[in-house]
Amino acid sequence: MKNNLIFDFRTMNPTTDSAEQEQEALIGILIKTVEHFFGGFQKIFGGASDPRDQRKINYPLASLCFAGVLMFLLRLGARRQVTYQLRKNEPSREKFEILFGVDSFPHGDTLNDLYLRLSPQEAQEAVTGMAETLIRKKVLSRWRLRGIYYVVAVDGTGTISFDKRHCPYCLTRTHGTKTIYYHEVLEAKLVTPNGFAFSLMTEFIENPGENPGKQDCELKAFYRLAQRLKERFPRLPLCISLDSLFAGGPTFDLCNRYGWKFLIVHKDNLPSVEQQFEALQRFHPECHLEYRTGKEARIHQQYRWVNNIPYIDTENREHSLCVLRCLETKPDKTGQIRTTRFQWVTNFKISQASAIEIANDGGRSRWIIENEGFNVQKNGGFELEHVYSNNDVACKIFYLLLQIACTLFQLIQRGSLFRRAFPTGVGSAKNIAFRLLEAWRNLRLARDFLDRVRAQPFQIRFDTS
Known part of the structure; x- marks a missing residue:
């Protein structure tokens, strides 16, 4: 320079x-x-x-x-x-x-x-416009996954709560005889491996009135948010990073229709996929990789994956999925050796050349929305949960x-x-x-x-x- x-x-x-x-x-x-x-x-x-x-x-x-x-x-x-x-x-x-x-x-x-x-819509456009400007000016280009995809982590969090109804759109939760009135948001944030978490778009989770038949929720909000994202950025290559709540046929179908890649935390909510992964991995010894990283190479990562796992959802739609697993072994703060399992279901085709990047820069980047995102905004002085207005x-x-x-x-x-x-x-x-x-x-x-x-x-x- x-x-x-x-x-x-x-x-x-x-x-x-x-x-x-x-x-x-x-x-x-x-x-x-x-x-x-x-x-x-x-x-x-x-x-x-x-x-x-x-x-x-x-x-x-x-x-x-x-x-x-x-x-x-x-x-x-x-x-x-x-x-x-x-x-x-x-x-x-x-x-x-x-x-x-x-x-x-x-x-x-x-x-x-x-x-x-x-207008909240106009204020939202100011937020989205800033993220769009950073994309257009190529500020985030170096952190694109596989050199192509912007990783967008989507997650929900609570914002404010009350003992009495705050507005007609409050969500409600009852504990015994006490009812809590609260508000939540679903955030889509552009995240990067170096720790950036820029708000791209927000969907407010709220009821349509005081006595709705069913309450609004993160899943419903995600479908609304996804539609707005696609309309606002019709050609932007995205990889959507989600927690296990969203693992299911509707999300797989939506992402494929929109031309998005997805990385979704895989736990026990897709038992047939997990069973096939466990059965098939032994027949694919080439789908295995070991990697050492961290200070003095003390972090040991073992990767296994299986491509083209068939899955039929509840609406009889067929999907071809991949499961990627990472077992990470490293010493904890006390020096004890601990092993943590990370696992995702995705529509990426995993290979020896892509497994590490997809796992570390894609799947694990989702935690940035919780740490540099919500945690900083709630506990880092921004006071997200403070009631700034009635x-x-x-x-x-x-x-x-x-x-x-x-x-x-x-x-x-x-x-x-x-x-x-x-x-x-x-x-x-x-x-x-x-x-x-x-x-x-x-x-x-x-x-x-x-x-x-x-x-x-x-x-x-x-x-x-």
């Missing part, structure tokens, strides 16, 4: 001390990341229609959407913290004026008042803005701009958010800051490990 293409924040204002330089670096990295990949905050939300009377507004629509994203980026955890930490802070007000031309930072209630009138539409908008924040945060955290500004790191991901909050609240920006940031040539690269 040529030196004149490396963005160095230390040259922007050499008269400031190191702490202030670091704060300038973080604000600059945020701005450059958004503008480099997505064309700026206004463009991200450019497709959303503004329901307000334009003669009476104080804040542009993009500024209020960005304020919600910033709440998640800074790990504030609640809407009221927008008011206490950002609105009542002069450096924060100044940054908002520089970015959006308004003379104050909005109140947390102002966000809610707008979000309950926004309005069902606003709740969806807050959820989708959280997905935008997570996409931006991953690009910042793993990008070369951050690694160059902080070569020794800052500890945990929460520390990045804490430092960004300090910078937003304390750093006084010069009026020409944006011009200086934009004037320096740069590239953003990502660690491929």
